[in-house]
Amino acid sequence: MENSKKPYYITVANGEISQFSTVSPWDYKIEATDDEVIKLRQYFDQVYSSDIKGFFRAHTPYLQYHYDRENDAIDDTNKLIYKMIYELGDEEAKEHIRTQGLISRIEEQE
Template identity: 80%
Template sequence: MENTKKTYYITVANGQISQSSTASAWDFKIEGTDEEIIQLREYFDQVYSSDWQGFFRAHTPYVQYHYDRENDAVDETNKRIYQMIYELGDEEAKELIRTQGIISKINEQE
C-alpha cells in the first residue's frame, strides 16, 4: 500500500469516508495514508457492529445503559474516531473538535 497521504471527507454519523467533496455532505476533511484510512474504516465498522448489539440489548430492559458493555464499546471507539480525525484533520476539523470539547473529554477519560 502507498504511504502517501490523500484527502478524504468524513461523515461521522453514517461512517462515510469519501475522496469526493461533492458526493454528499461531510463533516471533516482529513489527509491520510491508505493504512490510516483502513484503521478509521475499522473503527466505523466496530461502531456499526456495536450499535446492532446495543439494539438487541435495548430489548432486554433489565440491563441499564451504564452497565452495558456494548455502549461502552461504542463510546470508546467514538473517542478513537474523533482522536484520529483530530490528528489527520485540517485546521477547520481540529478547531471544530476543540470547540465542541471532544478532545478535552477524551483526554479527561484517558
C-alpha cells in the first residue's frame, strides 16, 4: 500500500468515501493514506452490518427493546469514525466536530 496522503471527501450518513469533491455532496474533507481509507471503509461496513442486524431485531416481537447490542455497536463504531475523521480532517472538519461536541463525547468514553 502507498503511504502518501491524498484528499478524500466523506459522507457519514451513507458511508461514502470519494476522491472527487464534485461527484456528490460531502460532509468532511480528510487527508489519508490508502491504509487509513481502508480502515475507515471497514468502520462504515461495520455500521451497515450492525444496522441490518438491528432492523431484523426490531421486527422480532419477542425480543425486548432494551436488548439492543446492534445499536450499541453502531454507536461505538460511529465514535471511531468521527475520531478518525477528526484526526485526519482539515481544519473545517475538526471545527465542525468540535462545535458539535462529538470529540468531547468520544474522549469521555475512552
